[in-house]
Amino acid sequence: MTQSQVRVRIAPSPTGAPHVGTAYIGLFNYVFARVHGGQCVIRIEDTDQARSERRYEEDILRSLRWVGLAWDEGPDRQSERLPVYREHVQQLLDSGAAYRCWCTPERLEAVRQQQRQDKAPMRYDGHCRYLTEAEAKAHGDQPSVVRLKVPEDGSTVVHDAFRDPITIEHGQIDDQVLLKSDGYPTYHLANVVDDHVMEISHVIRAEEWISSTPKHLMLYHAFGWAPPVFMHMPLLRNADRSKISKRKNPVSLRYYERQGYLPEALLNFLALMGWSMPDEREVFTLAEMIESFSFDRISLGGPVFDLQKLEWLNGMYIRQLSPAALSERLLENARAKSRLLDDNAYVDAITPLLQERLRTLGDFQDMAAFFYDTPLAYDKALLLPKGRNPREAVKVLTEVAEVLTRHAGPWQDAELEASVRAYVEGAKWPGRDLFMTLRTAVTGRTASPPLFATMQVLGRDLCLSRLEDAVALLQK
Structure with a gap:
């Protein structure tokens, strides 16, 4: 080396x-x-x-x-190099190392159902691999994917720097999709092409990718390239x-x-x-x-x-750390978490939510504390509706966080409520329990201004952070 x-x-x-x-x-x-x-x-x-x-x-x-x-x-982005991947896919098609597949989602699901019934390995059945030239041409410009043509016999040996050689039979390997019908490559194709084009000498990645390495080695072989050294970390x-x-x-x-x-x-x-x-x-x-x-x-x-x-x-x-260095770290952490009370625009957003509840101006700071305090001091018992256990609450809050993470619309109360209520319809928890747990996770209290209006003011990042904090507490 x-x-x-x-x-x-x-x-x-x-x-x-x-x-x-x-x-x-x-x-x-x-x-x-x-x-x-x-x-x-x-x-x-x-x-x-x-x-x-x-x-x-x-x-x-x-x-x-x-x-x-x-x-x-x-950073380089794969989405900006689509012509590179399509060019390499065409090379594989021209050499016979790959083929086009026009199977519809409905046909693929029917094949999977039959394989489940027969207790057979779940893999593509090779239908389009064996089409004649005339049959393939009959599909014309219909949407298709491109699949790797895995040898029907034999095996591939994976050499990993940390392990003894690993032999994987080709019968265990699917004809992997390389190019999707939308023109985007799958991970396997883009990974191999990029590692070669970028002259990557050593691929250091997690051991969960060992099972995919034979497909990558087949691609290296099909292109006539020397593979990198593979190192799969635990x-x-x-x-x-x-x-x-x-x-x-x-x-x-x-x-x-x-x-x-x-x-x-x-x-x-x-x-x-x-x-x-x-x-x-x-x-x-x-x-x-x-x-x-x-x-x-x-x-x-x-x-x-x-x-x-x-x-x-x-x-x-x-x-x-020295006392001075520690103080600096503490201040940096505090500044990253809090919004100052002299942020007029933020106070303006909170006031309508609390106006009906205020008895004196002095009440504001206490009532508004959860808009500022991060992390919240949770009472673990309040996060759990009666009869529920922490594991259930972790599952629900994690799934709600995923719903909110995927929420692509405006971070507005009505849209947020619609997204969460759509989740509630399929959840095992009744809405009353779920909304109480969500309210406590977001505000630290069982009573607060309207939940989704509060979430709108708090913003996406703080809401998701608090859900993560609540889940972490319940996991302890």
Whole structure:
């Protein structure tokens, strides 16, 4: 390996809040590049038109900078390189490594239902793969996708830097869609083309992608390209060893920033999730990690994302700060969370909601406190309607947060109420219980001005932050 060979990438998808897993994988890519004098590229994998949003991209980039990670090139967006992917798909079609598929969603669902009934593997049945030239031409300009032609026999061997060779039989691999009918590539095609075009030498990613690697290797072979070195990092785990998820742990980087975790402590914690220092000490800086780094010390044992360990580590970092430095951090955190009472426009927005309740002008500050106080001091019992348990409440609040996150219309009370009521119709909780829990999560109180008018004034970010805080409390 020469220094000029090393090029790695961080490749987040802008489909939601910035995830700790992105920082975890990003950290090891960044450190590996720095150790070998190479380059770290960031690219935005935004080919999912239905879920990708520019605001998520901005949040991800800001959070990666906050946590202390940098990059040498990018960000590049896949949505801006569609002609590149279409050109490469045509190469695969011309060489016979891929084929067009005109199967309708209805036909594909019928095939899946039959496979369920027969207890057969769930995979595309190859219908369009075997069409004659005349049958294919008969479809004319009808919408189609392009699929990878996976060999019917044999196997592919995945060589991973951390593991013994992994053999996967081709009978287990679907004829993966490469280009969707809307002209956008799927992850698999865009990932391989981009890694080659960007000259990525080492792909450092989570182990959940091991099962997809044979498809990627087939694409490298079809194009006649040498594949990069694959390094699949162990997944972050919940305490029950399941993959880390927002239903069991706060996973948003913004949550940890709001709660006052120091970015250098969070990076230190993420490093410990998959690696250890040669001298086994647990508190170390990013620079010290780079100085001592070797992949020989990677542990594949499924690291548990232990919040108590993170809190301990964060306390260690706080106590290392000088009083002046700590004061500055505290003020930065407070400024990020609060809106000042001298913000006239904000007071003007709150006053109509409280006017009918005010007895004196002095009542305003107490009644309006929840418009300013972040985080709220929740009474856990108030978050739970009678007869409900924390697990149910976590599920409901998480799903409501997802509804509000997807809410694309104006952040106005009527539109918000319509979105939440549409969710209530399919929920197992009655509306009365759900709205009480939502009100408490958003305001910290069971009695407040009209809920959705209050949410309008609080704004999208603060409402979603408070829902995340309430869920985190219920998970404890």
